[in-house]
Amino acid sequence: DGGITQSPKYLFRKEGQNVTLSCEQNLNHDAMYWYRQDPGQGLRLIYYSQIVNDFQKGDIAEGYSVSREKKESFPLTVTSAQKNPTAFYLCASISSGSAEQFFGPGTRLTVL
Amino acid sequence: GQQLNQSPQSMFIQEGEDVSMNCTSSSIFNTWLWYKQDPGEGPVLLIALYKAGELTSNGRLTAQFGITRKDSFLNISASIPSDVGIYFCAGQPLSSNYKLTFGKGTLLTVNP
Numbered sequence: 001d002g003g004i005t006q007s008p009k010y011l012f013r014k015e016g017q018n019v020t021l022s023c024e025q026n027l028n029h030d031a032m033y034w035y036r037q038d039p040g041q042g043l044r045l046i047y048y049s050q051i052v053n054d055f056q057k058g059d060i061a062e063g064y065s066v067s068r069e070k071k072e073s074f075p076l077t078v079t080s081a082q083k084n085p086t087a088f089y090l091c092a093s094i095s096s097g098s099a100e101q102f103f104g105p106g107t108r109l110t111v112l
Numbered sequence: 113g114q115q116l117n118q119s120p121q122s123m124f125i126q127e128g129e130d131v132s133m134n135c136t137s138s139s140i141f142n143t144w145l146w147y148k149q150d151p152g153e154g155p156v157l158l159i160a161l162y163k164a165g166e167l168t169s170n171g172r173l174t175a176q177f178g179i180t181r182k183d184s185f186l187n188i189s190a191s192i193p194s195d196v197g198i199y200f201c202a203g204q205p206l207s208s209n210y211k212l213t214f215g216k217g218t219l220l221t222v223n224p
Contacts, residue, residue, distance in 0.1 A: 004154075006154075040216070042200065042217060048210065090155070099145065099160065099162075099212070101145075102157065103154035105153055108152070
């Protein structure tokens with residue numbers, strides 16, 4: 001089945017450690033996105049990538065890094081510089097020319 | 113950045129009742145999207161609207177793209193318990209082909 005997968009579903013890390021969240025899509029979509037969701041908040045854009053080997057900062061990029069070496073994959077690294085990393089992280093993708101973003105199931109990161 | 117005002121923040125209704133929620137903005141949008149998110153899951157696209165004045169249905173759901181292009185509403189008729197969740201509106205601004213702006217969501221609770 002075509003879709004977006006995120007792994008793992010739940011992730012626990014100690015404060016000060018970097019952690020990488022996986023996002024893979026087999027929809028042949030060109031653009032991919034990372035969002036952060038906190039309780040009672042809307043989705044806030046962290047980074048997005050329109051093509052391979054290119055990405056742009058979103059509204060809250062500080063403390064995060066990404067790479068886009070393959071069309072199918074857009075991993076997000078939450079670095080120790082992120083002051084409050086505990087949140088629900090959502091990956092999305094979109095085909096060229098469309099506005100309809102499709103989301104993965106999310107990863108809940110808890111930093112202890 | 114651009115913001116969407118989504119209301120109400122939460123609704124408590126009885127099974128069988130109709131529900132209405134809306135999003136407004138001070139800016140014009142090209143596209144309006146409505147998503148539903150179940151707890152701990154990623155948002156799922158319900159309806160996409162592309163033209164001012166457009167009225168689109170998906171089962172018991174009906175959404176409209178406002179004439180001014182600055183608002184949209186979503187109606188759910190004859191609510192059932194599985195309608196419970198958070199409903200998000202999202203708009204694609206004129207200035208961006210790849211980014212969406214999200215509302216903060218409406219939490220819907222349906223009492224059986």
